[in-house]
């Protein structure tokens with residue numbers, strides 16, 4: 633069964649902003665990245681899935697239960713982007729109050745609280761007051777609250793944005809651990825480079841619309857690029873199936889080029905073509921694109937199609 637499923641789910645604010653027409657299916661035990669710049673509709677989507685906002689149209693299900701119902705909410709954990717906990721409580725007291733809200737049986741509470749405190753790396757610091765916590769410590773306690781009821785689905789809205797590099801790595805490790813436990817993690821982020829190593833599947837959102845979605849490995853294959861080192865400093869006679877090329881630098885009697893192809897299959901073809909023109913090929917190195925590149929690729933495609941539509 634899909635863990636999260638939506639059909640044309642839309643939430644706008646008086647017809648503006650928000651997110652429109654999202655159809656997706658998310659399976660078990662993966663990290664799903666919902667990625668896009670600020671204001672692209674990520675938080676609106678998560679809040680709609682959690683039943684905190686009423687959909688404008690469309691429908692959604694969490695583990696088969698319609699969104700907004702108690703049954704669907706019982707199965708989720710949520711770390712909001714901007715959260716404020718009562719800062720006179722200690723970290724431990726906050727977790728105790730959450731345990732009560734989640735109706736964790738009294739006999740199991742201490743053990744479960746100890747477990748999550750350890751998981752988020754707060755052991756020994758949980759008796760301090762939240763008012764004295766750094767942003768990173770507050771984020772860790774927030775994460776502990778989100779996973780306290782051992783949810784099957786965990787929504788994390790920009791979980792690493794307040795953290796230093798060590799904290800970010802800890803959160804990434806925690807997400808990997810939770811995924812290994814079979815949890816599904818729905819992760820909102822605008823920090824593309826932060827999450828690309830972690831996400832199994834992604835949706836890339838821009839201005840309230842999904843531009844592209846799918847397994848991260850498949851999206852990376854869009855417009856493969858290669859670096860090619862060729863003999864000579866003159867403009868190379870690249871074949872017509874090269875979409876773009878650009879001189880990166882002169883390396884003695886050779887030149888390093890960045891070449892964009894339509895298809896990975898064109899890599900051997902281009903080497904063969906250059907050799908047939910008597911041009912020495914000294915190095916061919918596929919360039920692994922980053923999520924940032926994939927994101928820009930789809931944003932540009934969308935801008936181009938909007939331009940054509942407006943003509």
Ligand SMILES: Nc1ncnc2c1ncn2[C@@H]1O[C@H](COP(=O)(O)OP(=O)(O)OP(=O)(O)O)[C@@H](O)[C@H]1O
Nearest residue numbers: 645649650669670671672673674675676677713822
């Ligand atoms: N309560 C609201 N009333 C009116 N418009 C809103 C409201 N909340 C969000 N919006 C608008 O909806 C759009 C999407 O906002 P949203 O906060 O969902 O984006 P986001 O991708 O989560 O952004 P960020 O990364 O900054 O949190 C924005 O244009 C925003 O101005």
